[in-house]
Amino acid sequence: MQTKLARFTKQVVTLAQKAVVGNTKPALQRGDGGYADWVIVSIHGLKTYLDLPYRRLLDVLYEMPRIDRIIGLEPTELPDFTTVCARMQPMKMPLWREVLRLSAELHDTGDIQAIDATGMDRIAASQHYANRTNYRFKAVKTTALVDCENSIILDIHCSMKQPHDTQIGPQLLERNSDQVEILTADKGYDSAEFREYLRSKDVRPVIKHRESKPQDSGRMLSAGNSEHDTTQHRLQTSPR
Secondary structure, eight states, X not given: OOOHHHHHHHHHHHHHHHHSSSSOOOSEETTTTEEOHHXXXXXXXXXXXXXXXXXXXXXXXXXXXXXXXXXXXXXGGOOOHHHHHHHHTTOOHHHHHHHHHHHHTXXXXXXXXXXXXXXXXXXXXXXXXXXXXXXXXXXXXXXXXEETTTOOEEEEEEESSOOOHHHHHHHHHHHHGGGOSEEEEOGGGOOHHHHHHHHHTTOXXXXXXXXXXXXXHHHHHHHHHHHHHHHHXXXXXXXX
């Protein structure tokens, strides 16, 4: 009987092999070949699933030969945690986006999707590194396209330049318009151009408007008149 961890490992290895462009390479090639990209992606998937740092994860995997063999390695062939960290650095966003897309395809999506952004804090860097690299940003603006029926993340956009929501929206929808029927969003995405873009893709926009409602404008006007009357009364009744 397979454990839940074994089933997860098989699934993440399959997704990683599909996401890597080109023919699937052996898990480990001696010499300059090293570890295949899909192995590094799989190990990262296990890190996320088990919520362990790389150093501890590799120690745990050393005691789990059955899981290692699903990845195509023997315990003695596992990479050092520093190797995994070094190999993670050059991996580009399109690879991780493809892993996300393939994992989303494992689920059925509904008719309504939502888009929203948040700030993901960066891990604090040393002062020496910050000065040497002109490291100034504290958070990465992360925008997610999510299916409202099952909360599956369909796509993400990350930026350190804090672009406006209406600039990010079309980029996410361009890659996913065939999966979106109705898009909901807050007033940060309220733009005539973005609405027209969605309609051109046969996507119905349900986006909150920025402008105030008529009744809100009336209340503001009434409040302003009341404040004016109160000020006038005080001036008239104050001793001279």
